[in-house]
Amino acid sequence: MQIVIFTLGNEKFALDTKLVHGIEKMMSITKVPNAPYYVKGLINLRGSIITVVDLKTLLNKQNKDQEENIIIVEINQEKIGLIVNKVDEVIEIENDKIEKPVENNSYIKGIINLKEYIVTLLEGEALIEG
Amino acid sequence: MDMSQYLDIFLEESEENIQRLNEGLLSLEKNPDDKEIINSIFRAAHTLKGMAASMAFERVADLTHKMENVLDKIRNDQLNVNSDIITLLFKCVDKLQEMIENIREKGTEDAEVEEIIEALKNIEKGKAASITEKKVELEIEFNEYDKDIIKSALEKNYNVLKINVTIYKDSILKSARAFLVYKTLEELGEIIKSVPSIEDLEQENFENQFYLILITQKSEKDIKSKIEGISEVEKVEVERVKIKKDDRKEETVEKVEENKQKDVVNTSEVKEEDKNTKKVSQSVRVDLERLDKFMNLVGELVIHRTRLEQISRDFKSQELHETLEQVGRITTDLQDLVMKVRMLPIEKVFNRFPRMVRDLAQELGKEIEFVMKGEDTELDRTVIDEIGEPLVHLLRNAIDHGIETPEERIKQGKSSKGTVKLVAYQEGNKAVIKVEDDGRGLDVNKIKKKANQLGINTDGMSEQDIRNLIFLQGFSTSEKVTDISGRGVGMDVVKTKITSLGGSIEVQSEVGKGTAFIIRLPLTLSIIQALLVKVSEETFAISLGFIDRVIKINLSEIKISNNKEVIIYRNNVIPLIRLSEKLNLMEVELEEKFCVIVKVGEKTVGLLVDSLLGQQEIVIKPLGKLLQKQKEYVGATILGDGLVTLILDVAALV
Amino acid sequence: MPRVLIVDDAAFMRMMLKDILVKNGYEVIGEAPNGLKAVEMYKQEKPDVVTMDITMPEMDGIQAVKEIRAFDPNAKIIMCSAMGQQAMVMEAIKSGAKDFIVKPFQPERVLEALKKVLG
Structure with missing residues (x-):
């Protein structure tokens, strides 16, 4: 499968590219008062209004690094933006390279051990529904 | 063949035909001898059968087929229409409706039809000569x-x-x-x-x-x-x-000529059929999603036009200004057009009511003349989708509480038959729907009593104010709770729904003469005129439809009454809502702020904002699933500068 | 490519037929929702063959067959019928319909009828 690898704090995460619609540079986000804690706000993506999720808050990760990118994913027919520090690369991996996660967490699909680092493969649907 | 692609259109046309069946049966009940009505019912059942069979929904096909058999007997005068038959046919229609609903929701018919089919068969057999199977010998014998x-x-x-x-x-x-x-x-x-x-x-x-x-x-x-x-x-x-x-074997001669005659007799109704020249207008079916996309694109155009206008003001070029005016006119026309495309006649909602009124009247032992007018009044489809429920409630109330029993009516010197009217018409940029009855009317004294029980002080209230109390939560004046309207959904629900659609409702009533509910709705919802306001660091849009007026106030003018902040405006005490507080935003220290006075139904409230940014036409875009629970907003819009701005749902805030 | 005019009051039925026809090398030159429109379109388009529903508003399929045949005695019309419409199909045949197909449509039957009618 093809995955897109990105950085969140000092960890690497990945998503199936099938979910990914595009990668955007950080842009101005309109706050939504009283929204769930992980919703960062709304962006204007070429005329469409898209909800942006603060991925680090959602995954409960501490991180003060600069956030450069918004990954636009499509989950349940709705586009959603995920804020990440930086998108690194898109790679092709064999399915058998995906190891079962140590943590039993519904939004973690598996662990991929690449030479340079370990990547946590996220489950898109679970992220948003859970 | 993959049939799933046809499912939507199948469901849609099935609904139409079920509606036709309902309407047809209602008129058949009144005119049991009208062949044209039977034919139109037959056609609807027939079309449904054909479609269902094609989609392999066998129970729907089977049921409609059996209905056809009975209808065929009726139109061939082999069966007389009576109330039993009508009731059974209505039951069939309900069953069909149920199956279509199930198909829509679960993808399968999932309903028991055996019993009803058995009943149909019995009716069919009631008079029909049973056809005996004849064994045929395939041997030619010449006489x-x-x-x-x-x-x-x-x-x-x-x-x-x-x-x-x-x-x-x-x-x-x-x-x-x-x-x-x-x-x-x-x-x-x-x-x-x-x-x-x-x-x-x-x-x-x-x-x-x-x-x-x-x-x-x-x-x-x-x-x-x-x-x-x-x-x-x-x-x-x-x-x-x-x-x-x-x-030399004997055999009767086949009378071919005679048989031909018979064919003509058998099919002579065919010519009678379909003579009703109902006007069918030229139209195309458009996927709703495409329509929404179209609407969005026009919305974009409006946004960019606004943007261009801003730029043009900075450049002060006469030529640019004139061209933009032209563009402005065209966008406005385009916008009008796309909004009209989204409009549907309210008929779509109204047409299920005659059946409902009939059933209710029967159940409650009331005699009711139901009059509908203005079914062709058009509304945005969002409104159409939502308005049915409140209207059902109002009609139920009218029949249950409004109209008296026939005996009671005669005692009052009225005709035994009550009249319930459902009227729609357009008034300026609003659509008006009236639900009117000539029943007993609202008893102000009863409402007062009830209000006092609930701890509401009615002293000094006008009669109209008292009548309006029925819109409060938990208010019901019905002495006995009937099966029909006493299910805990009150007028407050009706009002909330209508308010959320940007509309208003008022009541007029006279004891002994009747009651009328008047609903006013915006014709369209997607593009609105809005006031942009600033609260703390954020910008919000408020629909002008709710705004009564905007006043500048000095914070010292804010008073406390009953532990709540109010302002006094023209001798009226108006409750104040600090938007910064409602939205959990930083309060900005200013001596003077603005109070946007909004009216939601009968309620008047002041919304406190920091500053005003001007008035603008905006396109409402819905919020995503993650924000569905945020009742504070009706949606968001993109302003001329490309920034996203939330649109406040005034009805939910106050 | 044989040119076909589809007549049926249910858009759903028209879609189904059209789908079958187009996938099998027919050209659907028009669709009419009632007999009146069908007659009008026949006169304009002169299709090679017409598929004609029977029960329709405005003008039924049988009357439409009559009017089309009056205009063009060689018109090739295939009736689209449902179970239980025997008598009407016969009436349509008397009026000059060349063949008939029965709903629910089975693609192979539809194609057979068209092929045979077009000879």
Whole structure:
């Protein structure tokens, strides 16, 4: 499968590219008062209004690094933006390279051990529904 | 074949036909002898059957088929319409509705139809002569008369051919298929005999094979190829007929002429049918999603026009300004057009009411004349989708609480039959819907009593103010809780719904004369005029539809009453809502702020904002699923500068 | 490519038929929702063959067959019928319909009828 690898704090995460619609540079986000804690706000993506999720808050990760990118994913027919520090690369991996996660967490699909680092493969649907 | 792609249109057209069935049955009940009505019911059932069978929804197909049988008996005067039959047919329609709903939700019909089909069968059998199966012997026996004809034909050098036709075993409408063969052969010569008889062929008393004897000048080959040119014909055998001299068996002569006569009688209604010249306007079906996309694009255009206008002001170029004005006019036209495209006649909502009113009236023992007007009034489809429920509630109330029992009415000197009117019309840029009854009216004293019980002080309230109390939560004046309107949904629910659609509702009533509820709704929802305000660091849009006026206030003018902040404006005490507080934003220290006075239904509230940014036309875009729970907003919009701005749902905030 | 005119009051039925026809090398030159429109379109388009529903508003299929045949005695019309419409199909045949197909449509039956009618 093809995955897109990105950085969140000092960890690497990945998503199936099938979910990914595009990668955007950080842009101005309109706050939504009283929204769930992980919703960062709304962006204007070429005329469409898209909800942006603060991925680090959602995954409960501490991180003060600069956030450069918004990954636009499509989950349940709705586009959603995920804020990440930086998108690194898109790679092709064999399915058998995906190891079962140590943590039993519904939004973690598996662990991929690449030479340079370990990547946590996220489950898109679970992220948003859970 | 993959049928799923047709599901949407199937569901949509099924609904239409179910509606037609309902309407038809209602009129049939009033005019049981009107053949045109029966025909229109028949057509609806028939169309439904065809579609359902194609989608392999067998229970729907089966039920409609059995309904057709009964309807057919009615139109052939073999069955008289009575209330039992009407009620049963209504039950069928309900069953169909249920199955269609199930298909929509679960993808399967998922309903028991056996019982209802059994009932239909019983009704059908009530008068119908049972058709006995006749065993047919496929052997040609010529009588004297036949033989004479054959002999003389042969003498004149005609061919006498025995044509053995086999049609597909699973052919449907075998009689018609046989008739098609018959008709084709008849054009090529003279058919003197058929086995089985014409009657049996007509009544499908044959398997899939029959013989015809044809006297013709054509060759065997010609005949064969002609019959083979008919679909679903499996096999054709043609052979010459020879006559043995000693063959002398008796048989009745087939009266072909007479049978033709019968056909004409059988089908004469066909000509009567479909004479109603209901106007069918030229139209195309458009996928709703495409329409929404179109709407969005026009929305974009409006945004960019606004943006251009801003830029143009900075440049102060006359030429640019003029061109932009032109663009402005065109966008406005385009916008009007796309909004009109989204509009649907309220008929779509209204048309289920006659049936509902009938059932309710029957259940409650009331006599009701139900009058609908202005079904062609158009509203945005969002409104159409939402307005049904409140109207159902109002109509139920009118029938249950409004209209008196026939005895009571007569005692009051009224006619025993009450009238409930449902009227829609357009008034400026609002659509008005009125639900009116000539029943007992709202009793102000009763409402007062109830209000006092609930701890509401009615001193100094006008009669109208008191009537308006019925819109409060937990308010119901009905003495007894009936099955119909006493299910805990009150007028407050109706009001909330209408308010959330940007509309308003008012009540007019006179004791003994009746009650009228007047609903006013915006014609369209997607593009609105809005006031942009600033609260703390954020910008919000508020629909002008709610705004009564905007005043500048000094914070010292804010008073406390009943532990709540209020302002006094023109001698009215208006509760104040600090938006910063409601939205958990930083309070900005300013001496002077603005108070946007909004009216939601009968409620007037002041919204405190930091500053005003101006008035603008905005396009409402819905929020995503993650924000569905945020009742504070109706949606968001993109402003001229490209920034996203939230639109406040005033009705939910106050 | 044989040119076909589809007549049926249900858009759903028209879609289904059209789908079958187009996938099998027919050209659907028009669709009419009632007999009146069908007659009008026939006169304009002169299709090779017409598929004609029977029960329709405005003008039923049988009347439409009559009017089309009056205009063009060689018109090739295939009736689209449902179970239980035997008598009407016969009436249509009398009026000059060349063949008929029965709903629910089975693609192979539809194609057979068209092929045979077009000879």
